[in-house]
Amino acid sequence: MIEAQQLTKRYGTTLAVDDLTFTVAAGQVTGFLGPNGSGKSTTMRMIVGLDAPTSGRITVAGRGYGKLRFPLHEVGALLDAHAVHPGRSARNHLVWLADTNVIPRRRVDVVLAMVGLTEVAHRRAGTFSLGMGQRIGIAAALLGDPQVLIFDEPINGLDPEGILWVRRLLRSLADEGRTVLVSSHLMAEMALTADHLIVIGRGRLLASGSVAEFIERTSGHHVRVATPQAPGLAALLREKGATVTANGAEELSVKGMECRDVGILAAGAGLTLYELSAQRASLEDAYMELTHEHADFRAPADSPLRSTR
Numbered sequence: 001m002i003e004a005q006q007l008t009k010r011y012g013t014t015l016a017v018d019d020l021t022f023t024v025a026a027g028q029v030t031g032f033l034g035p036n037g038s039g040k041s042t043t044m045r046m047i048v049g050l051d052a053p054t055s056g057r058i059t060v061a062g063r064g065y066g067k068l069r070f071p072l073h074e075v076g077a078l079l080d081a082h083a084v085h086p087g088r089s090a091r092n093h094l095v096w097l098a099d100t101n102v103i104p105r106r107r108v109d110v111v112l113a114m115v116g117l118t119e120v121a122h123r124r125a126g127t128f129s130l131g132m133g134q135r136i137g138i139a140a141a142l143l144g145d146p147q148v149l150i151f152d153e154p155i156n157g158l159d160p161e162g163i164l165w166v167r168r169l170l171r172s173l174a175d176e177g178r179t180v181l182v183s184s185h186l187m188a189e190m191a192l193t194a195d196h197l198i199v200i201g202r203g204r205l206l207a208s209g210s211v212a213e214f215i216e217r218t219s220g221h222h223v224r225v226a227t228p229q230a231p232g233l234a235a236l237l238r239e240k241g242a243t244v245t246a247n248g249a250e251e252l253s254v255k256g257m258e259c260r261d262v263g264i265l266a267a268g269a270g271l272t273l274y275e276l277s278a279q280r281a282s283l284e285d286a287y288m289e290l291t292h293e294h295a296d297f298r299a300p301a302d303s304p305l306r307s308t309r
Ligand SMILES: Nc1ncnc2c1ncn2[C@@H]1O[C@H](COP(=O)(O)OP(=O)(O)OP(=O)(O)O)[C@@H](O)[C@H]1O
Pocket: 011, 014, 015, 016, 034, 035, 036, 037, 038, 039, 040, 041, 042, 043, 185
């Protein structure tokens, strides 16, 4: 389990992480989401002691990273895919890591096989593609067989087959009861990978919950009804406790009531409906809505590349 309590990190005048409190539970994949520059990498670096909090604390199994006796056996991290010396082979890099952390060398071959690099283990890391670099980083994270794993943007540079492989790996690690925290700025990817989401923007916690809860809380869903008798139907719906907004003369947006009940109510009152449909926000819409105000970099509203959705 990873726990952050009022975690804050300042770099000069930049408040990179701002009073974050969250828990990452064991046995599930937790997606750590936020726009560029929102503080994900800084938070992850603080988990493994590469940065010190300005205030607050972040612990693994109740202890700060500096208090862990055999850190690589307790926390595995992929933070920077370029962290391997370009002149070193994948195997030598892992052997060096194993030797300095009292890990048996046979474990190197196990993790090389796990990440599919056995065949190229003797090639110099400098000749590796970004995707292969990611795989070495993942192998290094798995080396000490730790219960807690953190991956910063692990699918960066991977092809579709590689992305699928990472997704399955994260799932299997969580199914073994490990704590898995994975950062991304892609909501669509996290929706396929994660069970739980922690969303941050400009260093602050914006949401924490399951994927379903996330949609419900941010955008929820509503029923769209088109009828020539909109005022009459709106009054009936409000009497039954629904929240109704008129969109033009013949269209209503209804919250707090499902399609079925709206249809039964309209039929009972002899009202004509042209349309009755459930409108569910996509996860991507909910994420954009939540983080829009908290993004450091965004295209101007009149940018031709900006989505018009
Ligand atoms: N070593 C540093 N010195 C100064 N500012 C930093 C440092 N590291 C990060 N920052 C700043 O802190 C903020 C958070 O950065 P961070 O890299 O943690 O965000 P992120 O969510 O991981 O972004 P991305 O998705 O782009 O990797 C940014 O404004 C960044 O410029």
